[in-house]
Amino acid sequence: MQLTARQTVLLAFITLIWGVNWTVMKIGVGAMPPLMFRAACLWTGLPLLALFMAWRGISFEVPRGERALVFVLGLTNIVFWNLLIILSLPLLSSGRAAILGYTMPIFSAIAGALFFRSVLQGRHMLGISAALAGSILLLWHEMAALAGQPKGVLLALGAALSWGLGTQMLRHARLSIHIVTFTFWAVLLGATVLTTTALLFETEELRWPNLAGILTVLFNGVLVLCVAQVGWFSLARGLPPQASTLSVMLIPVVGVFSGVLLLGEPMHWQDMLAVLLMLVAMFSVLWPSARQ
Numbered sequence: 001m002q003l004t005a006r007q008t009v010l011l012a013f014i015t016l017i018w019g020v021n022w023t024v025m026k027i028g029v030g031a032m033p034p035l036m037f038r039a040a041c042l043w044t045g046l047p048l049l050a051l052f053m054a055w056r057g058i059s060f061e062v063p064r065g066e067r068a069l070v071f072v073l074g075l076t077n078i079v080f081w082n083l084l085i086i087l088s089l090p091l092l093s094s095g096r097a098a099i100l101g102y103t104m105p106i107f108s109a110i111a112g113a114l115f116f117r118s119v120l121q122g123r124h125m126l127g128i129s130a131a132l133a134g135s136i137l138l139l140w141h142e143m144a145a146l147a148g149q150p151k152g153v154l155l156a157l158g159a160a161l162s163w164g165l166g167t168q169m170l171r172h173a174r175l176s177i178h179i180v181t182f183t184f185w186a187v188l189l190g191a192t193v194l195t196t197t198a199l200l201f202e203t204e205e206l207r208w209p210n211l212a213g214i215l216t217v218l219f220n221g222v223l224v225l226c227v228a229q230v231g232w233f234s235l236a237r238g239l240p241p242q243a244s245t246l247s248v249m250l251i252p253v254v255g256v257f258s259g260v261l262l263l264g265e266p267m268h269w270q271d272m273l274a275v276l277l278m279l280v281a282m283f284s285v286l287w288p289s290a291r292q
Contacts, residue, residue, distance in 0.1 A: 010231050013228070013231070014228045014231055014232055015250050015251055015254065016254060017223050017224060017227070017228045018224065018228055018251045018254075019098070019250065019251045019252070019253070019254020019255045019258060020254060020255070020258045021219070021220065021223075021224050021255075022094040022095070022097060022098040022101075022252075022255035022258065022259065023094045023255065023258040023259050023262050023263055024216050024219050024220065025037075025086070025089055025094065025216065025220070026089055026093075026094035026097075026259065026263060027212055027216050027263075028041075028212075028213060028216035028217065028220070029086065029089045029090050030090075030212075031209050031210050031212045031213030031216065032207070032209045032213045032217075033198060033202040033205040033206060033207075034086045034087055034089060034090055034202075035083070035086065035087070035194050035197050035198035035201065035202055036194075036195075036198040036202055036206060037086065037209075037213070037216070037217065038082050038083075038086040038194050039191055039194035039195040039198055040209075040217045040221075041217050041220035041221050041224075041225065042082070042187050042190050042191035042194065042221070042225070043191045043195070043221070044217055044218065044220070044221025044222065044225075045187065045220070045221040045222065045224075045225030045226050046184070046187055046188060046191060048221070048222065048225075048226040049180065049183065049184050049187065049225070049226060049230075050184065052180070052226065052230060053180055053181065053184060056180075058178045058180055058181055059177070059178070059181060060181060060184065061177075061181075062177055062181065062185060063176060063177070066175055066176065066177065069173055069175065070175070070177070070182060070185055070186070071189065072169070073166060073169055073170050073173060073182065073186065074182075074185060074186035074189040074190065075166075075189070076162050076163070076165055076166030076169060077162075077163060077166035077167070077169075077170060077186060078186040078187060078189060078190040079186075079189060079190045079193050079194075080158075080159065080162035080163075080166075081159050081162050081163045081166070082159075082190050082194060083159075083193070083194060083197065084155045084156070084158045084159035084162065085097065085101055085155070085156060085159035086194075087155050088100075088152045088153075088155035088156040088159065089152075090152075091151065091152025091155070092152040092153065092156065093259055093263075093265040093266075094255060094258070094259035094263065094265065095252075095255055095256035095257075095258075095259040095260065095265055095267070095271070096152075096153070096156075096271070097152075097156050097255075098251070098252040098255025098256060098259075099134070099252045099255070099256065099274060099275060099278050100153060100156035100157055100159075100160060101156055101159055101160055101163075101252070102160070102251060102252040102278070103134075103157065103160045103164075103278065103281065104160045104163045104164045104167065105164065105281075106127055106160075106164070106281050107160055107161045107163070107164025107165065108163075108164035108165070108167045108168050109127070109164075110164070111164055111165045111167075111168045112168050115165075115168065116168055116172055126280070126281075127280065127281040127283070130277045130278070130280040130281040133277050134273075134274040134275075134277035134278045134281065137270040137271070137273055137274040137277070170182075180230070183229070187225070252275075252278065253275060253279070256271070256275055
């Protein structure tokens with residue numbers, strides 16, 4: 001399978017948008033309370049998803065027998081992921097959050113072996129070991145500094161764990177609805193839960209966002225959630241597996257270096273080595289075998 005020029009441009013655009021977004025989200029949580037910021041992003045993208053569904057004639061209806069499953073899948077893939085990762089961002093650099101968040105494929109491989117009888121190959125064990133070593137290196141300065149925030153690392157890893165488990169559950173779920181229909185209801189669930197949580201715990205911090213906060217919400221709601229996400233859905237079935245793997249691997253790398261360039265975040269040798277280890281981990285889990 002060969003990439004067309006259109007697929008190449010779209011894939012590069014998605015990788016750039018999702019990679020730079022880690023820096024954008026770091027700016028957003030500085031302008032607004034984190035939970036309310038993420039809720040605002042989801043509410044911004046939701047009507048655009050609805051318009052896309054109406055334009056394409058995609059049904060909003062979920063059969064009664066599938067609603068409980070959609071709810072559970074929405075919790076793991078959208079609610080817990082967004083809740084935990086956005087809480088980790090004020091405590092970590094955007095680059096570290098990106099690397100830790102994209103350990104998801106490793107957790108997905110483990111969940112597949114534990115719950116769905118997938119086989120963990122030797123290269124998968126290598127990837128899990130590399131991811132563990134990379135996480136320890138990322139913790140290096142967090143634990144050494146008195147003002148460090150090791151709980152930020154744990155929150156980000158928890159988000160990746162939820163997303164990885166949710167990915168396996170979604171892969172094995174028997175759903176008759178369109179994937180965009182699932183996305184719409186999952187995003188609605190996430191927006192509702194995050195808004196409720198923000199009203200419970202961030203009431204004293206609530207304030208009208210400045211221009212930077214508004215722009216970051218629009219960037220997330222329009223470009224990240226709708227344009228890039230829908231673009232990914234349109235590409236997913238026709239992409240060569242090597243191309244999609246490379247895109248996933250490049251996103252945290254773009255996140256790291258955009259944070260260094262745009263926010264002036266420091267980078268230590270431990271962070272550079274962690275980037276390489278995480279890439280080894282993702283490569284070992286994601287790259288298709290010769291048989292596949």
